[in-house]
Amino acid sequence: MARVAVAGGSGFIGSFVCEALVARGDHVVAIDSLATGRRENVSALAGHARFELIEHDVCQLLPREGMLAGPLDLVMHLASPASPDDFDRIPLDILAA
DSSP states (O other): OOEEEEETTTSHHHHHHHHHHHHTTOEEEEEEOOSSOOGGGGGGGTTOTTEEEEEOOTTSOOSSTTTTOSOOSEEEEOOSOOOHHHHHHSHHHHHHO
16 A cells, blocks of 8 residues: 555546555555546545645745645556647646646
8 A cells, every 4th residue: 555646637638546545454644736637537436544645836845834734655647638629728837837
């Protein structure tokens, strides 16, 4: 069992990754600004003992100690909006991610 941070965890792909990791027994900390991801994508994991969602922009430092309390075994960075529809709307956010 690993403790995994999934940046972009409430996005289309990230949510499936979170579900698969929790299903195999890992503890998952999803970090997402919800700019393009949706809480509904991880609603099946809400309240699960091995899942937590932190609403935060991964381009910014975490604002306080303890948000990621404890060590991580793996970080998966899936927090870049990839839809062509987003390129005109948030081009600098895409570049920063």
